[in-house]
Amino acid sequence: MRLPRIETEEINPPTAKQFLAILAAIPEGRRLPFLLQEQTGMRSTEIATLTWGDLDFADSQLRVSRARSKTRTGRWVQVPAWLMERIAETLPAEDRTADRRVFPGLSKDVLKSAMSRACVVAGTGSFSPHDLRHRWISLRVGKGVPITTITAQTGHARKSVTLDVYAHVLIDPAEINEAEVLALL
Secondary structure, eight states, X not given: OOOOOOOOOOOOXXXXXXXXXXXXXXXXXXXXXXXHHHHHOOOHHHHHTOBGGGEETTTTEEEEOGXXXXXXXXXXXXXXXXXXXXXXXXXXXXGOOTTSBSSTTOXXXXXXXXXXXXXXXXTOOOOOHHHHHXXXXXXXXXXXXXXXXXXXXXXXXXXXXXXXXXXXXXXXXOOOOHHHHHHXX
């Protein structure tokens, strides 16, 4: 007996123009987590549970602990320096405790809901926060970044996951312009 083939939905991440329109439609105080996801390929739950103790400002990276990772493997994620500076500006250094959340009150559902509303306002069609992860990975695959590097940054359990899901995805190759984003923050 053969089981029916499971049809998977085609990955269609937003273009740079669509992402900027969505970001502009998100309330100003909620934009940073979306930008972090688009710039790093992190999962929504990883961003929502990020603590100040996970941030390494000197090396412009953050730690996704094993406990907070879907695949239960810890990793370090590189973050653009200009974005780390923006994150640092959200809370004075003396108020940052290791276990304090970087984005208080944030959850996967809050991110999903905010993005859904922003997509309607921006008129971009429907996208989810996970589509920003797809965007980051697709851009890196398209640029020829080694699969091992992409797999390590995103926390995929196996290189085959990255290759199987993203090798065929072609999107607008435009990167987000730092100046355009900073104007929105």
